[in-house]
Amino acid sequence: MRNYKISIIKGDGIGPEIVDEAIKVLNAAAKKCNFELNYKEYLMGGIAIDTTGVPLPQETVDGVLNSDACLFGAIGGEKWDTLPRELRPETGLLKFREEMGVYANLRPAIIYDELVNASTLKPEVITGVDIMIVRELIGGIYFGKPRENDGFKAFNTMVYTKPEIVRIGKTAFELAMKRDKRVCSVDKANVLEVSQLWRDTMNELSKDYPEVTLSHMYVDNAAMQLVRNPKQFDVIVTGNIFGDILSDTASMVVGSIGLLPSASTGDKTAIYEPIHGSAPDIAGMGIANPLATIVSAAMMLRYSLNEEKAADLIEESIKSVLKDGYRTKDLAAYDAKEVLNTSAMGDVIVKYV
Amino acid sequence: MRNYKISIIKGDGIGPEIVDEAIKVLNAAAKKCNFELNYKEYLMGGIAIDTTGVPLPQETVDGVLNSDACLFGAIGGEKWDTLPRELRPETGLLKFREEMGVYANLRPAIIYDELVNASTLKPEVITGVDIMIVRELIGGIYFGKPRENDGFKAFNTMVYTKPEIVRIGKTAFELAMKRDKRVCSVDKANVLEVSQLWRDTMNELSKDYPEVTLSHMYVDNAAMQLVRNPKQFDVIVTGNIFGDILSDTASMVVGSIGLLPSASTGDKTAIYEPIHGSAPDIAGMGIANPLATIVSAAMMLRYSLNEEKAADLIEESIKSVLKDGYRTKDLAAYDAKEVLNTSAMGDVIVKYV
């Protein structure tokens, strides 16, 4: 029987609850499709600080690198926000991304027909939106050196080298080949040298993908266009901090924030996680929406394990569950027939699978 | 009679057409309120390149510094996009901002009731939105050094010093005192040292403004919240590039992009301009919307010349003109009774003034 090693990081806040539901659903799909998943749990974020004193224990790094893929919940919370920078959950997350070498963060922004009213944008503007945002994840100003804060003057460095741009560009072009064959590269080349190199490199790279249409957009305009006419985009590729901002904008544009997954991939391993945060304010109340994590688990099956059929099964089940009017509390306002708690939502998806 | 020196920069694309209409309206208001405006025209951007060989002639710098305020159209166009960086219109604009010392860029995002349907957001989400975005304009990554692109590696520096943060912070707090007394400072302090200094400095400064409530938001979340619930904001204060992105998002959220003005102020002079660009594709066709420039002219009367009454007069006239159904082509879809060309729109506002 096909057999996979999955590392699990539940994290903080609602992390544990939502990951538990995803595991339930993964197990059901694995059984149905005749493969086996072996989970091993690792610590990261606030819970790792509380348990081991550091946000990213070495055991987690080694364990995840040694697995076929990692399913991740969410980390962070006010409790740890006042710790020195090197001990904060976010610092652990950034170090984790770097150590895993996951340079490409894929954030699909799609519409679920049943939830079209959950967006603050008009239905006619967003119906049919299907954007893939490809964000560079382990470079740019997040990791650039020198960086310093002496209390009077502080600075960070936004830096990219050509190989870094080429590899994320390739990811974007390859994805576009399987989609609508359009890549929009977002930068601020009218002001920044680093963006000029980004743009020149994308132009060069595009010669290897004659079927794909490459366009360029300044980041301020891209932020506008996502609100004005999100349907114009197929694949968007951009640097770390621009991608951070634009992917959050896009998730709000489509309104399905509780359903959007993400994949962080590289040459060594891949991490799958919901795009939403750890929501400490509702942790433990049984009202968290596990769907984004379950969709992330489906993405993991498809991209890291090549278990297409199982992935389809989960995605179809989610669509049916939504069509049949099952909702978690956050979505109760959108044509709910029955409002379920976190665990009951997991159960009903298992049933459909 | 009160007498003011106004420097005029028409710029490229639709710049000349829209500035001409604003001058018409300014003259009408001045006559009505018994003061005199003396205009002197200066070159900048593409037209300056074509005429003098550089995007920002020294004469423009000296002339504007020597005036009471500057009314500015828009610059740039594809024609000049392939020039070396130091000769591009944008480079002239950035140098201009720096030379003028205009560190505070104020971008109000407000709703005109008549145009509520022009937004892609639902009317109930945006009705009543009234945000003042205060963007730092002559620091941060736009001007930070070192900056370099050697064709293999490229970088820019995002840098702020405490005095730079204090002075823009003061602008925001002072504005908030005249508004709803809430300042939201936007940064990325969970990742960037420069943002940590920004946040710490805002916290310190807020002690001088006990009546104002200061909150902090990460830039990715702010981009989301502008789409999710723009009404939550009063004054937003942020750095140069975050402000570039967020103010464009906000203008699209309220949908009145053709009507939004901006003011760039500092200790030496102030520049007033529409937030939209030079739109070379429609230049000379007589369909450009002059309203944002006319509102900018009203802002100039209010903030630089203290001619409150004249400013009110213009703003009231614009509201009446919109209420009475006069529209330019870009707004023809929103309850138009009569669609006017650029110059006829200027004329009708003059009539109302």
Ligand SMILES: CC(C)[C@H](C(=O)O)[C@@H](O)C(=O)O
């Ligand atoms: C928590 C934070 C460091 C992180 C980021 O900025 O990358 C988050 O916003 C994200 O997008 O995953």
Ligand SMILES: CC(C)[C@H](C(=O)O)[C@@H](O)C(=O)O
């Ligand atoms: C043209 C460009 C350099 C400029 C900027 O980024 O500041 C523009 O986008 C703006 O916001 O005024």
